[in-house]
Amino acid sequence: MQLNTIYEPVREDLVKVEQWLKSESRVDFLWLSMLLSHSMEGGGKQIRPALTLLCGKFYKYDIERLLPMAVATEVMHLATLVHDDAIDKSSVRHGRPTVNKLWGTERAVLLGDYMFAEAGYLTTTTKNLRATQIFTTTLKTISTGELNQSFSAFNIEQTRENYLQRISYKTASLFAMASEAGATLSDAPEEAIQLLREYGHNMGIAFQIVDDILDFIGTEEEMGKPIGSDLSQGTLTLPSMLLLERQPEDNPIRELFQGHNVRENIKRAIELVRNSNIVDECYAYATEYCDKARQQLQTLPEGRTKKSLEDLTVFVVSRKR
C-alpha cells in the first residue's frame, strides 16, 4: 500500500502544504529562517495534514480553511519533535542532525515555542473558533502525555492501561485533532465530526504502537534514528511490557532501568523481543485499533476519500518507517 496512492484525492493540496512549510522560513532574521527551513523541510510522511484534508473531503471541501489547518497540524507536530529531541538530547531525526544538535538546546526550545505560536496563528486564519480550541486543547493534552512519560520514566511498574493512556495523550490526540478539524472546517454534521475524530484517535493509537514496535525491529537506516531509543530514555512501551510479563526474572529491562549495563541490556532486550512472538502480538494489538478506526467510517459517504482513509489504516501497520 503506497502513500502516494492513498493520498491521491488530496495530492495537489498536500503539495501546497509542503510549499507553505517551505515559505514559512521567509522571515526577517536570517538565523530564524535557517532554523525554520531546517525543521520544516524534513520531508516526513505528512500523515497528519493528509488526515485533515481527507477528513475535510466528505462534505464542503473548503481549501481556503483546510489548507492553513493542515499546515498548522504539521507545524505543531514538527514543533513537538523539536522539543522532544531537545529534551531527549537526540542528535539524529529522519537521518538528519536535530536542531538541538546543530544549534543547542536553548534555540531548539525557543524555536519550538515559535512554531507552536505559528501553528496556533494559522488555526485562527480559518476564522473558526472551534478549530483553534481543538488546537489549544490538543497541545495541552500532548504536553500532559509527554509529562506523563517523563514522570513514569524508568518505572517498571506500569500497566497496559498506563501505556494506552499515555500514547492516547501524546500521539492519538494529534491524529484526532487533525481529523476533527478537517471535518469541522468542511461543515460536516456533528455526528460525522465525532466519527472522524474517533477514527483519528484509533489510527493514532495504532500508529504509536507500530512506532514502538519499529524501535525494536527497525533498522537505523530505515528509521533515521538509533534503534532502542525508547529503552534508553526509560520509556516502557508495549513490546517492553510484554517482555517483562513473559520473563519476570533475569529481565534485561529490569536491569537496565536499575542503571546496570545500559548498552548491553538494550541489545539483549531487542534480541529477546525479536526472537519471540511479542512483535506479532503487538501488531495484532495495533490491527485491532485499525479495525476500530475503519468501523467509524461505515456510515460516511462512499467514494474515493473513504477508500483512502480505509487504506491508510492498512498502511499504518504495514509501514517500515
Place this chain on the structure above:
Amino acid sequence: MQLNTIYEPVREDLVKVEQWLKSESRVDFLWLSMLLSHSMEGGGKQIRPALTLLCGKFYKYDIERLLPMAVATEVMHLATLVHDDAIDKSSVRHGRPTVNKLWGTERAVLLGDYMFAEAGYLTTTTKNLRATQIFTTTLKTISTGELNQSFSAFNIEQTRENYLQRISYKTASLFAMASEAGATLSDAPEEAIQLLREYGHNMGIAFQIVDDILDFIGTEEEMGKPIGSDLSQGTLTLPSMLLLERQPEDNPIRELFQGHNVRENIKRAIELVRNSNIVDECYAYATEYCDKARQQLQTLPEGRTKKSLEDLTVFVVSRKR
C-alpha cells in the same frame, strides 16, 4: 507610588485573576497539579493582567471576556519564565527554586508548552478572534526576541538599536499585547486601541530597561535571583553597552565575553557601573519611554483609570524589584 493604589480600579478583578491561576492546578494528574501550582503561584507584580483590565476599563468593561484574557496574559508570561529558567539553567526565581531546579529541564520545557496552550485556550474563550491572533502573533514575537538574544550572546559588537529591537520583541510585545487585548475586548474605538497598544509597548521598553538596571544595582534579596545574571548569560544590556562605550580599553565585559575570569569580571563590571553615572543615564532613557507612554493617554477619557495608567509609568521606573 504603591501598586495597591494604582491597581485600585481593578483590584477586585485582579483577585479573581489570582484565584483563577490557583484553580488552574485542579487537573487530573497529581504531578501536573504540583507543577502548575508551583509555577502559577509565585506571586509576581501582576502588572500584565493589570494592564489588560485597566485598558479594558475606558469603554465597555466586560469582565466575562477581560478576565480570561487577563489570566491568559499572566499565564503566557509565567510560561516564558519557565522556559527562560530552563534554558538559562537558573535555579532561583522570585526567591523560590525554579521548576527546572526542582523537576529538571525536561519537565520545565513540557510544562511551559502546557501553559502556552492553556493561555491560548483561555484567549479563545473570549470568543474574539482578534484576541487570539494578538496572542499567537505575540508569542511568535517573544520567541523571536529570545532567539535573537541567544544568537547575539557573548557578542560585544551590538548597537543600542539591536538592544532596543531585542527588548521590544522579548518584553514590550507582551505589554503591548496585554494593553491592546484589554482595549479590544472592551470594544474601544480602533484609535484608542492603537494608543493603548503604543502605551503598553513604551511601558514594556521602560520596564525592561529598569530590569536591566536592577540586574546591576539591585540586591539578591530584593530581586529574588542572583545579580549580574545577564552578564553571566552573555546578554549585553544598556548598562553594559554604556560601560563598553565609556571604557573601550581594559573593559571587564570584553574580557568576560572572551571567557576570562568570569566571576571576577562580572563583579568588576557591576562595581564600575555602580560607581559611574551610567545608572542615571539608563534611568533617563527609561523615563523617556515612560513619558512617551503617558503621552499616548492624552486623548483618552479622563478619570481614575487614566490616572492609574499614568501612575503606573511612575511606578515602573521607581520600582526596586
